[in-house]
Amino acid sequence: xxxxxxxDDARIADDLAAALTAAGFRVELTxxxxxxxxxxxxxxxxxxxxxxxxxxxxxxxxxxxxxxxDRTMPVLVLTARGTWQExxxxxEAGADDYLPKPFRMEELVARARAxxxxxxxxxxxxxxxxxxxxxxxxMGVALRGLPVQVSALEYRLLxxxxxxxxxxxxxTELLEHLYGDDDSREANALEAVIAxxxxxxxxxxxxxxxxxxxxxxxx
Amino acid sequence: xxxxxxxDDARIADDLAAALTAAGFRVELTxxxxxxxxxxxxxxxxxxxxxxxxxxxxxxxxxxxxxxxDRTMPVLVLTARGTWQExxxxxEAGADDYLPKPFRMEELVARARAxxxxxxxxxxxxxxxxxxxxxxxxMGVALRGLPVQVSALEYRLLxxxxxxxxxxxxxTELLEHLYGDDDSREANALEAVIAxxxxxxxxxxxxxxxxxxxxxxxx
DNA sequence: CCGTGCCTGTCAGCTTGCTGTCAGGCTGAC
DNA sequence: GTCAGCCTGACAGCAAGCTGACAGGCACGG
Numbered sequence: 203x204x205x206x207x208x209x210d211d212a213r214i215a216d217d218l219a220a221a222l223t224a225a226g227f228r229v230e231l232t233x234x235x236x237x238x239x240x241x242x243x244x245x246x247x248x249x250x251x252x253x254x255x256x257x258x259x260x261x262x263x264x265x266x267x268x269x270x271x272d273r274t275m276p277v278l279v280l281t282a283r284g285t286w287q288e289x290x291x292x293x294e295a296g297a298d299d300y301l302p303k304p305f306r307m308e309e310l311v312a313r314a315r316a317x318x319x320x321x322x323x324x325x326x327x328x329x330x331x332x333x334x335x336x337x338x339x340x341m342g343v344a345l346r347g348l349p350v351q352v353s354a355l356e357y358r359l360l361x362x363x364x365x366x367x368x369x370x371x372x373x374t375e376l377l378e379h380l381y382g383d384d385d386s387r388e389a390n391a392l393e394a395v396i397a398x399x400x401x402x403x404x405x406x407x408x409x410x411x412x413x414x415x416x417x418x419x420x421x
Numbered sequence: 422x423x424x425x426x427x428x429d430d431a432r433i434a435d436d437l438a439a440a441l442t443a444a445g446f447r448v449e450l451t452x453x454x455x456x457x458x459x460x461x462x463x464x465x466x467x468x469x470x471x472x473x474x475x476x477x478x479x480x481x482x483x484x485x486x487x488x489x490x491d492r493t494m495p496v497l498v499l500t501a502r503g504t505w506q507e508x509x510x511x512x513e514a515g516a517d518d519y520l521p522k523p524f525r526m527e528e529l530v531a532r533a534r535a536x537x538x539x540x541x542x543x544x545x546x547x548x549x550x551x552x553x554x555x556x557x558x559x560m561g562v563a564l565r566g567l568p569v570q571v572s573a574l575e576y577r578l579l580x581x582x583x584x585x586x587x588x589x590x591x592x593t594e595l596l597e598h599l600y601g602d603d604d605s606r607e608a609n610a611l612e613a614v615i616a617x618x619x620x621x622x623x624x625x626x627x628x629x630x631x632x633x634x635x636x637x638x639x640x
Numbered sequence: 641c642c643g644t645g646c647c648t649g650t651c652a653g654c655t656t657g658c659t660g661t662c663a664g665g666c667t668g669a670c
Numbered sequence: 671g672t673c674a675g676c677c678t679g680a681c682a683g684c685a686a687g688c689t690g691a692c693a694g695g696c697a698c699g700g
Contacts, residue, residue: 274543289531296544390661616689
């Protein structure tokens with residue numbers, strides 16, 4: 203974890219660096235607004251602790267310029283001024299949290315951890331088998347990187363095959379999963395769906411093991 | 422956006438509901454810890470405001486049980502007790518933010534907005550998708566920079582689509598977040614809102630993936 | 641207290657494209 | 671060879687979604 207601390211009071215800066223380092227961050231320090239803006243704009247930090255009272259360039263202005271530039275790292279704002287208007291202003295400028303001075307280092311560390319924890323929670327859900335990949339979040343299908351248009355039913359079928367890509371899935375199981383227990387459908391319905399998918403994606407994607415079921419061809 | 426407010430002081434609860442509603446949330450209230458736990462565990466909220474001093478079940482315990490159960494919605498904790506130790510404890514229990522009583526409603530709303538923004542992966546108050554941009558601070562909508570007049574309901578819909586702009590949002594989910602579970606509405610109500618929005622904003626803004634849901638068209 | 645205007649849910653009719661069925665052909669297993 | 675299992679193109683039915691019209695509800699101002 204990489205952290206940037208922007209603080210012009212040398213003594214507080216030292217304490218900050220010590221506390222964040224102890225918490226497992228690799229800390230960089232600066233006491234100048236211009237510097238801070240440049241670093242935050244060009245480097246990839248997991249966390250920024252930003253003091254508002256700065257020489258050079260005001261902290262709020264720095265923050266706004268970052269946000270306007272799509273820099274989305276978590277920013278924890280420090281300030282000596284503590285009125286609620288200023289806190290609201292800071293948060294609306296794009297701060298993720300706001301801590302009035304004086305504060306306890308323990309609290310700062312706890313909040314810093316919470317921010318980093320929250321920022322980390324965006325994992326991509328990509329599943330692959332051979333040339334085929336499906337994005338379970340976006341509900342999208344791609345073949346060799348090229349998007350393929352599929353219907354909801356077709357997608358569910360692919361998703362189920364993907365989930366069980368280590369074995370052939372028997373038609374009965376697929377039917378049950380796609381339609382539930384109401385066996386009103388002819389078994390042929392499933393074959394039709396498979397055929398349509400194969401027409402869209404060409405051969406070498408969905409395989410058949412006669413008597414066992416369907417599967418996704420691996421690389 | 423759907424919010425749960427857990428607060429046993431009736432007067433504060435009313436104020437909370439009013440402020441959050443004005444900020445564009447659909448608010449549900451409870452004053453009981455057990456209730457709160459059940460709701461938060463079974464319903465899909467975009468934000469929870471949680472008071473710690475509760476009858477039934479302590480707020481911190483509720484929060485911990487949610488987190489242990491993988492409920493990851495943003496939680497903003499309120500408390501009368503304000504020592505830094507308690508704040509640290511709250512954050513380590515899984516709170517995303519912490520506000521000591523007494524507080525200003527303006528600040529709470531600002532923090533609530535920041536939390537929801539961050540949960541969607543965005544830092545600033547301005548969120549964009551294609552030609553559309555939302556100002557979450559002012560509840561304003563603009564198309565190619567020109568302001569568009571939308572109703573509160575329409576705004577909530579756009580905000581929710583914006584929040585989840587990386588995937589198509591199924592109608593059932595939209596209905597739940599706009600109206601709650603009282604399925605007194607015909608499904609067609611949603612389609613009517615979509616149609617009205619499309620008439621205001623023209624084509625190329627709200628897209629449909631048949632069988633999957635609605636989404637905001639990207640650049 | 642009464643209009644007025646806006647918001648929003650319901651309804652009916654329509655378009656669109658998904659999907660099950662059918663008929664017929666193909667093929668691997670025995 | 672023969673048969674069950676599987677494939678495929680065509681087609682019609684149907685459900686998801688769209689839209690314009692309308693009316694009840696609610697806030698607001700007079």
